[in-house]
Amino acid sequence: MPSNPKLQAYINGKIQPYEDVVLHISDLSIQRGYGVFDFFKVQDGQPVFMKDYLERFNESARLMELQVPLTEKELADTIYQLITINNLPISGIKMILTGGYSGNGYDPAEPNLLIQQLPLLLPAPDIVAQGLKVITHDHVREMPRVKTINYAMGIRLIKQIQKAGASDVLYQKNGVVSEFPRCNFFIVTQDDTIVTPSEDVLLGVTRKNALALAGKNYKTEERTITIAEIATAKEAFLTSTTKRILPIVQVDNVIIGNGKPGAVTMGLLQDLIDLEKKL
Incomplete structure (x- = not known):
């Protein structure tokens, strides 16, 4: 858990407190380690090179045959909402797309999309x-x-x-x-x-x-x-x-x-x- 209990994260269409963001045990990220992610910096409230990261995220999902449930614009809009809500001076945004809740623990299902924002320390x-x-x-x-x-x-x-x-x-x-x-x-x-x-x-x-x-x-x-x-x-x-x-x-x-x-x-x-x- 983050040290700041006020931080919010996104999961499947909802922005909510970190402690409320959970995945079911049947998710393929848990069962088989199946999923993709990407990560980028936010400085002074502005994402750094976000377009490049969103494009790579979508390409990773495509190659793993996972469907990102948001368009690139919707994804960007959601990220800006999180940035505004959490109001961190320097941070990292992590987007995670999982294999979904699998009925047999092997076949992919509808992917779960999570987005988290955490404080970030650059190298000393x-x-x-x-x-x-x-x-x-x-x-x-x-x-x-x-x-x-x-x-x-x-x-x-x-x-x-x-x-x-x-x-x-x-x-x-x-x-x-x-x-x-x-x-x-x-x-x-x-x-x-x-x-x-x-x-x-x-x-x-x-x-x-x-x-x-x-x-x-x-x-x-x-x-x-x-x-x-x-x-x-x-x-x-x-x-x-x-x-x-x-x-x-x-x-x-x-x-x-x-x-x-x-x-x-x-x-x-x-x-x-x-x-x-x-x-």
Whole structure:
């Protein structure tokens, strides 16, 4: 439960207090982990890049053969209602579409749509200044282009990440890297080309914006990145809605560049912050 009992959420046509928003045990999200979701920031009462997130949400639903019960406009109107009611200075909106109340615990039924809003904390300045250590793991997400609610692998690896003194885990298969459980991955090559994996990744909205911003000053590429190439990278960073752009200074036992956040990464972070302020 949220610490603020006054917060309201949406479920199937109704906006009501959090404690009243419930799903029946027969829902496929509970029975089989079947459903999709999306998440975006709200700053000063304004959604950040909401159109892109709504489009991705609808595409995830389509690929999972789930019907979103609201049009994109109705969905946006509902989100604005929540923003007005909850009146949070900075927050996150999460939309969840489940497989519905299944009669046999397997076949999809009419989807349930939930929308919640919670306070959001962005990365602290010291984390940005220090950079992250990450580890790698042999895994590729099923249906990477779909933002499903299945985060079993990432959650299972939390203790392993903590034991290694790391912040996150980068998925790789046969030496080819893809993504983090909740973030996209980038490297900066020695000639300042900014590269991100093209296959087996979720097409992140922050990833899209980072590529567009980077393209104004640097060459960009979407292609295969190998573990071996990371060792030769000048810089590395991750992108996500809540983390924006965070520098990576170590991958497993490999120190990236000089082991400190690089100028290209930090410049892109400031460019993204400036872009968000213009919205």
